[in-house]
Amino acid sequence: MHISNGIIGGPISLAYGVVAVALLALCLGRARQDLNDRLAPMAGLVAAFIFAVQMLNFPVLPGVSGHLLGGALAAALVGPWVGALCVSVVLIVQALVFADGGISALGLNISNMALLGTAVGYLVLVGLMKLLPRTAAGVGLAVFLASIVSVVLASQGFVLQFVLGGEVPLTIGYGQISATMAGVHALIGIGEGLIAAVTVTTVAKVRPDLVYALRGARLAQPATGGLPTRVFVLGGLAVAALLAGGASYLASGSPDGLDATTLTGCTVDADGVITGGSCIAQRAQDHELGGSFLADYGIKGVDDATGLAGLIGVALTFAVGLAIFWAVRRRRNAAAESAAGEQLPAAGTPAAVSAEK
Amino acid sequence: MGAGHTHPMYVHGHSPVHHLAPEVKIAASVLFTVVVVATPRELLPAFGAYAVIVAVLAVLARVPAGWLARRSLIELPFVATAVLLPFFAAGPRTDVLGLSVAVEGLWAGWNILVKGTLGVLIALLLAGTTPARDVLIGLDRLRTPQAITQIALFMLRYLDVLADEARRMRIARLSRLDDPRFLWQVRGFAAGLGTLFLRAFERGERVFLAMRSRGYTGRLPAALQEHTRATARQWAVGAAVPVLAVVVLLTDRFLV
Amino acid sequence: MTALLLDDVRYAYPDGHQALHGVSLHIEPGERVALLGPNGAGKTTLVLHLNGILPVSGLTGSSGTVSVGDRTVDPKDRPGLAEIRRRVGLVFQDPDDQLFLPTVAEDVAFGPANLGLRGAELTRRVDEALAAVGMSDVKERAPHHLSLGQRRRVAVATVLAMRPDLLVMDEPSSNLDPQARRELAEIVLGLDVTLLMVTHDLPYAMQLCPRSVILDEGRIVADGPTRELLSDAELLARHRLELPYGFAVPATT
Amino acid sequence: MTALLLDDVRYAYPDGHQALHGVSLHIEPGERVALLGPNGAGKTTLVLHLNGILPVSGLTGSSGTVSVGDRTVDPKDRPGLAEIRRRVGLVFQDPDDQLFLPTVAEDVAFGPANLGLRGAELTRRVDEALAAVGMSDVKERAPHHLSLGQRRRVAVATVLAMRPDLLVMDEPSSNLDPQARRELAEIVLGLDVTLLMVTHDLPYAMQLCPRSVILDEGRIVADGPTRELLSDAELLARHRLELPYGFAVPATT
Numbered sequence A: 001m002h003i004s005n006g007i008i009g010g011p012i013s014l015a016y017g018v019v020a021v022a023l024l025a026l027c028l029g030r031a032r033q034d035l036n037d038r039l040a041p042m043a044g045l046v047a048a049f050i051f052a053v054q055m056l057n058f059p060v061l062p063g064v065s066g067h068l069l070g071g072a073l074a075a076a077l078v079g080p081w082v083g084a085l086c087v088s089v090v091l092i093v094q095a096l097v098f099a100d101g102g103i104s105a106l107g108l109n110i111s112n113m114a115l116l117g118t119a120v121g122y123l124v125l126v127g128l129m130k131l132l133p134r135t136a137a138g139v140g141l142a143v144f145l146a147s148i149v150s151v152v153l154a155s156q157g158f159v160l161q162f163v164l165g166g167e168v169p170l171t172i173g174y175g176q177i178s179a180t181m182a183g184v185h186a187l188i189g190i191g192e193g194l195i196a197a198v199t200v201t202t203v204a205k206v207r208p209d210l211v212y213a214l215r216g217a218r219l220a221q222p223a224t225g226g227l228p229t230r231v232f233v234l235g236g237l238a239v240a241a242l243l244a245g246g247a248s249y250l251a252s253g254s255p256d257g258l259d260a261t262t263l264t265g266c267t268v269d270a271d272g273v274i275t276g277g278s279c280i281a282q283r284a285q286d287h288e289l290g291g292s293f294l295a296d297y298g299i300k301g302v303d304d305a306t307g308l309a310g311l312i313g314v315a316l317t318f319a320v321g322l323a324i325f326w327a328v329r330r331r332r333n334a335a336a337e338s339a340a341g342e343q344l345p346a347a348g349t350p351a352a353v354s355a356e357k
Numbered sequence B: 001m002g003a004g005h006t007h008p009m010y011v012h013g014h015s016p017v018h019h020l021a022p023e024v025k026i027a028a029s030v031l032f033t034v035v036v037v038a039t040p041r042e043l044l045p046a047f048g049a050y051a052v053i054v055a056v057l058a059v060l061a062r063v064p065a066g067w068l069a070r071r072s073l074i075e076l077p078f079v080a081t082a083v084l085l086p087f088f089a090a091g092p093r094t095d096v097l098g099l100s101v102a103v104e105g106l107w108a109g110w111n112i113l114v115k116g117t118l119g120v121l122i123a124l125l126l127a128g129t130t131p132a133r134d135v136l137i138g139l140d141r142l143r144t145p146q147a148i149t150q151i152a153l154f155m156l157r158y159l160d161v162l163a164d165e166a167r168r169m170r171i172a173r174l175s176r177l178d179d180p181r182f183l184w185q186v187r188g189f190a191a192g193l194g195t196l197f198l199r200a201f202e203r204g205e206r207v208f209l210a211m212r213s214r215g216y217t218g219r220l221p222a223a224l225q226e227h228t229r230a231t232a233r234q235w236a237v238g239a240a241v242p243v244l245a246v247v248v249l250l251t252d253r254f255l256v
Numbered sequence C, D: 001m002t003a004l005l006l007d008d009v010r011y012a013y014p015d016g017h018q019a020l021h022g023v024s025l026h027i028e029p030g031e032r033v034a035l036l037g038p039n040g041a042g043k044t045t046l047v048l049h050l051n052g053i054l055p056v057s058g059l060t061g062s063s064g065t066v067s068v069g070d071r072t073v074d075p076k077d078r079p080g081l082a083e084i085r086r087r088v089g090l091v092f093q094d095p096d097d098q099l100f101l102p103t104v105a106e107d108v109a110f111g112p113a114n115l116g117l118r119g120a121e122l123t124r125r126v127d128e129a130l131a132a133v134g135m136s137d138v139k140e141r142a143p144h145h146l147s148l149g150q151r152r153r154v155a156v157a158t159v160l161a162m163r164p165d166l167l168v169m170d171e172p173s174s175n176l177d178p179q180a181r182r183e184l185a186e187i188v189l190g191l192d193v194t195l196l197m198v199t200h201d202l203p204y205a206m207q208l209c210p211r212s213v214i215l216d217e218g219r220i221v222a223d224g225p226t227r228e229l230l231s232d233a234e235l236l237a238r239h240r241l242e243l244p245y246g247f248a249v250p251a252t253t
């Protein structure tokens, strides 16, 4: 969703720039209390993580690309003030070091993605955490939903900017643009929500001191074994399916169809590297990641695979499929558990893999 | 770990532009971009003059044209959509090559195209001649709040750490017979993502503590970068770029 | 029959640094060989060739062939590579390169599960391997929250659990406490495998490996019975090796 | 006068694992002390306390005081902490934790530059430190492109370049080739510093440190002349320590 130079008129860009600077100054003031020895490297990592997932870009509307935003993730891990700074840093570095996003549009981009996205994500998160149990599943669900809301609202921030300073009358109505943006970003939000939820729950389980939203408190153990997990998965799936259905309906008229977000048509070699065919992940690698930090750094010196960049690309494009796969595996694990009466290794263990071969 | 060692956008070289202090280059790029964006889209000759300025800079920096062309592909989505605008814009229409397009849309498309391209090119020249770490040093010297430069510094280092940890985890899986067909990789990814985050954090945290134990106070010691500080002459040279752009804008505005 | 055969292996890292300048080596099944040499000699680089992690295909400066048993390492031959990785168990010099799952038990189970083991058999394998390195009590902890020595022991367990034919260990004894080091020696002596062990600990090499190879600047400069090589003080000194303080070559092995 | 004083130091990691259960230790200026103990004893955890890296403030399970010279470590006292970090030089167990700048030369210069050195003096410091560990020829290379042993040597150089009063090294000799290990011993013996060295290499401890402390399960279980401790086979065995194969306590130091 990086706006490039010249999309939004000068006066509006300037106004947003002023607002962004003022709000960032506020964040800096508040962050000073938070940014201690521990939070400084954490903030750096959150920024790096967001930087990495933002590398997958695809066009959504004239002059606007869609990708993960990371505001809710940042808010959950380092709080709203430092979180907004993290996302801003990502945007500044992208503009200056990677020529991504216009320098004169920095104010616009920071307003949408860093300020609006993080603030909304944090508010939703705090609200949900009050309602949901303080278990891993509860936190995960809260982060998941906060991500979706934050991404969708940030996209509406762009629409507002376009209405104010788009400088060109369109045959398609602003309502339609708004709906399309919301639809596409709901889908993006699901992918982002899954990634953010997995990340935050893992961190919360092992290092609760690193999750700002928990404020240092340990997670509660689920009262009844397994049930909240299932609730989480099914609830998440329901929301995902709903949004996906609605979104693809809304987005079907957008210039870049959603079919581009699948990997159909790609051939994949031994190590999961895309070797042929045409699909978004590959395009993204060629155009965006091909020259990017991660693509160059991924597995340099060890293999010509795409490493983290590839992994992230894969995960994002498969985000929706993953949700289903995840649920199926969970249920199968649960079944196997009750059948064998023994604990199968948890997520990511090979037992499940071989069982499915 | 190589914090901001270089980045793939960096073109190694020893041109005068490379040797310009980073703070000068950043200030000049930002101001130049602002002037470009502030130029009314109808002033065609001005944009031509800007393009000449950019071309001269590229030659001075000895950045290959092919490299610039390839890297500016990042702008492709915008180009594609700028091309679409004439078809979606409302208002009076005209015929171009037998197609009916909106006049307003044509102008808007041109506006995005030319300002976007010039902006990307100037940003690429900055990135291509300035290692990432120097960009941060430049921002620091331009009085950017320390919280921001510090987060940015850690971010660059963590990108390396993340890539490095991801590489390690992948080798570990491969050498123990993981069969990373696509789906498995996605599944392993979901499980591995949180672990990757934690591992990267904990390694980065240890590195941070090691820096602390060698006297780090939140900014890189000045003695390591003394050679890159801007002289008055460099400021004068750097200022020439935006000043030239303003001159172009004004002459065009009032003469044409 | 050969367990391992390297023929004129050369390798340059992507940054242009030439680490191996033509290494040829032949190991019989059941042999235990120590790989000695100064820091930066190329030992780790050599070891990473043994299951196809290096070379990166398409790099200049890299050539030669590596065969394990009757198979040749070829990055393009996927089933062949899987078979080689099944046979070769590689303990990395840095345990952080080896451990990646959220708990120790899962990590040790990963390899055997990929071999097709499951259920009670899998659990037994894991327990055995962890018991062998004395790490049964950290089973449920996160590997990255262990001390370095504990991580190294778990790293050894992950490979032992796969029961490889050819066991390759890159400085397995560093960071181990003295008793763990002796126990590791006993484990290795009790296994019926071919062994290639990189080490800077010459007495340890003497204890475990009848044969030694000295690598320096990417070339093999000596190959022979360990006892003989270690008695040649002049040879050792030429390659930055020397017997440690207080150590005398024992009269009997 | 004391160089280092620990009083009833307790520490629990954020995941709840209690690593130190009340450690008290007193070291005089100029003493050279070896810190011995099995894997997971808490040696690294202890060492990280010595310049205020641990504890994380506000965690339960952590208490006690650490003083360096006349100063007490206090995370809230920023200038005090800076002064302590100037005095204490810490070589981490994992060199990857220590090295982070793009080139070896810059990394070694980082500490002295933070101390305010610059220009020719800074260059001289860097060159000296790198020469001492025999790494002058990798000056312009990237630390993460070095072999593990090379990285460890550079890590030692980064700390030597700061000329600390109290030198704390966590297993400095692991992954070093035998000659580098001896050279390190010579460097340390030639320095006029207080030394605390964690090691699993008992002969090395004997060679370098007249006094030894044994840590086990987060508690100090023995403290005395190294020669005496190492002659007490029963004590050693109780804490997973033992003299290596082929080593006999030499008659003279």
Ligand SMILES: Nc1ncnc2c1ncn2[C@@H]1O[C@H](COP(=O)(O)OP(=O)(O)OP(=O)(O)O)[C@@H](O)[C@H]1O
Pocket (backbone or CB within 6 Å): A301, C013, C014, C015, C017, C018, C019, C037, C038, C039, C040, C041, C042, C043, C044, C045, C046, C093, D144, D145, D146, D147, D148, D149, D150, D175
């Ligand atoms: N990733 C890399 N990129 C470039 N050069 C490298 C890389 N890794 C190692 N080297 C270089 O290759 C040479 C051999 O390194 P290698 O790690 O194989 O040494 P080694 O014999 O294992 O040393 P050690 O005993 O210190 O572990 C060294 O000169 C080293 O600097």
Ligand SMILES: Nc1ncnc2c1ncn2[C@@H]1O[C@H](COP(=O)(O)OP(=O)(O)OP(=O)(O)O)[C@@H](O)[C@H]1O
Pocket (backbone or CB within 6 Å): C144, C145, C146, C147, C148, C149, C150, C175, C177, D013, D014, D015, D017, D018, D019, D037, D038, D039, D040, D041, D042, D043, D044, D045, D046, D093
């Ligand atoms: N980051 C961490 N989080 C939680 N527990 C940890 C962490 N690091 C170490 N521990 C635990 O604390 C205890 C002490 O660890 P420490 O690293 O101090 O041991 P050590 O004496 O240095 O061992 P080694 O000789 O293997 O290096 C161990 O039981 C270890 O598992």
Ligand SMILES: [Mg+2]
Pocket (backbone or CB within 6 Å): C043, C044, C045, C093, C170, D147, D148, D149
């Ligand atoms: Mg090595």
Ligand SMILES: [Mg+2]
Pocket (backbone or CB within 6 Å): C147, C148, C149, D043, D044, D045, D093, D170
């Ligand atoms: Mg330790």
